Amino acid sequence: MTKTIKTVSFAAAAILVVIICTFLIIRQTHENVLSKETVVKKVEASYEGKVTKATQSKDKKTYDITLENPKGTYFVKADAISADILSMNRVKAVNPSAMTEKEAEHLALERVPGTVKKQTRQSQVATYTIQKEDGKTYEVKVDMQAKTVLSADQISSKDQQKTPITKKEAKTIAERKTGGTADDADLEESEGTLIFEVDVDLPDNKEATVKINAYTGKVANIVYED
Structure with a gap:
């Protein structure tokens, strides 16, 4: 019986030593954190x-x-x-900051010097239609995020006719032709051709409707209203 008690006491003491050592190690570790x-x-x-x-x-x-x-x-x-x-x-x-449209236009003109005739944008790609002094026209695409020119291709005369002018360009043409102020412009199809129909307020308080070929920019008809 006495021997058993001694064995149990020894085991308990050993466990206690292990616990104390573990505690001291943990404490020391935490103190060093x-x-x-x-x-x-x-x-x-x-x-x-x-x-x-x-x-x-x-x-x-x-x-x-x-x-x-x-x-x-x-x-x-x-x-x-x-x-x-x-x-x-x-x-x-x-991501690096994208170029502004002004910076993209400058980059396009560096690649193809000339006059920007048209500019469109889809997501981070800006497309410029540029006419050089010799009359040749190019389409230049600029990646505004990567800040680089993607392509610069010459546009044939046939392809140019497939590219509609913008509403702003149509209104400008109507104003130059009539001397008035363009109010609105609607794009319509007439006999297979896209036509801009522009309402213009004239200086004499009258109105006019100007029809412009959306492909060529030529005035097809002007109707003056009393």
Whole structure:
């Protein structure tokens, strides 16, 4: 009986020693853990950017850090004791700012010097119709995000006739032809041809309707109203 009690006591003492040692190790580890502020300062000193978030893991061994800089957003895992970077991954890339339409036009004219006759835009691609001094016309496409010319192709006379003028151009033609002020312009189809029908207010308080070929820009008809 006495021997059994001694054995149990020895086992209990051994378990207690293990618990105490484990506690001391954990305590020592926690005492050596760097503060969040210290780790953040080291990360910002080592890498370009600003730390926007920092949290300590449940086991107190690491810090999870979000770092933002001009190139994007990064997820950083740092050692809580040494502040060494254990891993660093970019989770979001920052796209460079796109060109303005004015900058895109300048780039198009650098490729094909001349006069811009028409400009359209679809998403980040701007398309310019440019006429050179020799009368030749080119279509230049500019990627405004990548800031580069995608293509610069000469347009044949046949292809030019397939490209409608804009509503703004139609109103300008009507104003020049009548000397009035264009009020509205509607695009309609007449005998297989697209026609702009432009309402114009004349200086004498009268009105006129100007019909313009949407492909050639030529005035097809003017009707003056009393």
